[in-house]
Amino acid sequence: VRTGNGYDVHRLVEGDHVTLCGVRIRHDQSLSGHSDADVGFHALTDALLATCGAGDIGDHFPPSDPQWRGAASHIFLSHAKAVVEAKGGRIMNADVSLICEAPKIAPHREAMCAEIGRLLGLERDRVSVKATTNETIGFVGRREGIAAIATASVAFGEDR
Amino acid sequence: VRTGNGYDVHRLVEGDHVTLCGVRIRHDQSLSGHSDADVGFHALTDALLATCGAGDIGDHFPPSDPQWRGAASHIFLSHAKAVVEAKGGRIMNADVSLICEAPKIAPHREAMCAEIGRLLGLERDRVSVKATTNETIGFVGRREGIAAIATASVAFGEDR
Amino acid sequence: VRTGNGYDVHRLVEGDHVTLCGVRIRHDQSLSGHSDADVGFHALTDALLATCGAGDIGDHFPPSDPQWRGAASHIFLSHAKAVVEAKGGRIMNADVSLICEAPKIAPHREAMCAEIGRLLGLERDRVSVKATTNETIGFVGRREGIAAIATASVAFGEDR
Ligand SMILES: [Mg+2]
Ligand SMILES: [Mg+2]
Ligand SMILES: [Mg+2]
Numbered sequence: 001v002r003t004g005n006g007y008d009v010h011r012l013v014e015g016d017h018v019t020l021c022g023v024r025i026r027h028d029q030s031l032s033g034h035s036d037a038d039v040g041f042h043a044l045t046d047a048l049l050a051t052c053g054a055g056d057i058g059d060h061f062p063p064s065d066p067q068w069r070g071a072a073s074h075i076f077l078s079h080a081k082a083v084v085e086a087k088g089g090r091i092m093n094a095d096v097s098l099i100c101e102a103p104k105i106a107p108h109r110e111a112m113c114a115e116i117g118r119l120l121g122l123e124r125d126r127v128s129v130k131a132t133t134n135e136t137i138g139f140v141g142r143r144e145g146i147a148a149i150a151t152a153s154v155a156f157g158e159d160r
Numbered sequence: 161v162r163t164g165n166g167y168d169v170h171r172l173v174e175g176d177h178v179t180l181c182g183v184r185i186r187h188d189q190s191l192s193g194h195s196d197a198d199v200g201f202h203a204l205t206d207a208l209l210a211t212c213g214a215g216d217i218g219d220h221f222p223p224s225d226p227q228w229r230g231a232a233s234h235i236f237l238s239h240a241k242a243v244v245e246a247k248g249g250r251i252m253n254a255d256v257s258l259i260c261e262a263p264k265i266a267p268h269r270e271a272m273c274a275e276i277g278r279l280l281g282l283e284r285d286r287v288s289v290k291a292t293t294n295e296t297i298g299f300v301g302r303r304e305g306i307a308a309i310a311t312a313s314v315a316f317g318e319d320r
Numbered sequence: 321v322r323t324g325n326g327y328d329v330h331r332l333v334e335g336d337h338v339t340l341c342g343v344r345i346r347h348d349q350s351l352s353g354h355s356d357a358d359v360g361f362h363a364l365t366d367a368l369l370a371t372c373g374a375g376d377i378g379d380h381f382p383p384s385d386p387q388w389r390g391a392a393s394h395i396f397l398s399h400a401k402a403v404v405e406a407k408g409g410r411i412m413n414a415d416v417s418l419i420c421e422a423p424k425i426a427p428h429r430e431a432m433c434a435e436i437g438r439l440l441g442l443e444r445d446r447v448s449v450k451a452t453t454n455e456t457i458g459f460v461g462r463r464e465g466i467a468a469i470a471t472a473s474v475a476f477g478e479d480r
Binding site: 001002003004005006007008009010011032033046049050051052053054055056058059087138139144145149151153 | 321323325412413415417419426429433444445446447448450451452453454455456457458461469470471473
């Protein structure tokens with residue numbers, strides 16, 4: 001089994017919703033980015049790619065490429081699954097920590113986990129979404145942005 | 161084997177001690193929080209819960225619940241162990257990185273590892289506590305708070 | 321299989337190059353630190369040590385020890401490999417996320433992965449280097465420093 005990490009940040013700007021782990025949530029700010037700025041899916045995409053040394057989300061989906069403007073990030077996550085599986089990988093689990101002062105994540109956790117499970121073909125107990133604030137300090141605490149840390153474990157045939 | 165991550169932050173305020181990974185350390189500031197604010201144990205609790213999609217520490221121990229005021233965080237960590245084991249998990253290892261300018265962690269590392277090992281039933285070499293400063297920059301560098309990043313790997317029966 | 325994490329930060333100061341994951345890159349700032357300040361290698365060293373509870377890079381290579389002044393960090397990474405292998409470990413994979421506004425990492429990714437693979441004895445697809453900016457916010461976004469998050473998975477004989 002091999003394990004990869006992912007980290008992503010997007011800035012909060014004026015707006016009325018954020019998309020986190022595939023779920024659109026009404027909010028008094030929006031996340032800025034070339035795609036839908038879903039930090040959770042971006043971090044998890046990177047964690048999956050990492051398990052087989054397949055570069056990062058920026059390699060596969062250059063922000064300079066206009067075709068990804070406003071893209072729904074499930075495209076990136078599904079692509080990472082395909083990359084991993086093409087190399088013989090079977091995803092053991094997927095875990096995302098969302099770090100933000102707001103919105104509250106708990107009411108949306110099950111919808112987020114269901115979406116990750118659907119996209120990655122994982123049972124509920126192999127999918128995790130957690131949340132924590134940054135206790136009002138740092139860039140997350142000042143509501144300048146939202147960060148995500150992801151972990152994915154993948155079993156490849158040749159590994160013990 | 162499945163792997164989960166955990167991240168936590170607590171603010172530093174006026175005070176005379178911090179509790180980190182179960183060890184009370186004299187310090188010229190204290191960590192603020194509803195419980196004993198042990199960022200190391202909180203991050204590790206989340207990492208364990210993540211391995212079986214069991215939500216996060218805030219679900220299991222709502223900060224709004226007065227019974228956890230000032231609680232010793234070993235309660236949370238032991239609970240996460242029980243959750244994991246109830247789902248058939250066996251903890252492979254537990255790792256915590258403490259990020260703070262002060263206090264120095266090295267003199268307390270063995271006590272912290274012993275406490276984690278005792279609570280989780282792990283031999284010494286399956287437990288890790290590491291420390292790094294943030295080189296005087298960012299919220300950790302300004303001594304506004306202490307952060308922790310944890311990783312836990314758990315083997316479940318049905319996994320390879 | 322056990323998994324460890326590593327986190328490191330070094331400050332950016334006046335200068336003309338940075339060394340990241342063993343690769344010297346021309347840049348309009350340099351990283352400050354006792355050794356060559358390679359945050360990627362430092363984080364990965366910690367992640368490896370964590371898999372067998374072997375302390376952290378600061379234990380093995382105290383910054384107060386003049387012999388490590390300006391040291392090339394591949395020394396630290398190779399040492400961590402030796403520690404892990406002396407305990408019967410076989411490294412499954414190594415993953416580093418570099419968090420910086422600049423320099424661009426993608427043009428150097430293959431050289432970094434080759435260097436990690438060479439030092440740790442890993443095939444290309446067991447090595448990962450990823451990069452992300454911090455979207456101009458926080459200490460990374462202000463170009464005050466560069467951070468790295470690493471993950472390493474190691475199989476030990478007695479583990480499932
Ligand atoms: Mg992104
Ligand atoms: Mg906490
Ligand atoms: Mg360092």
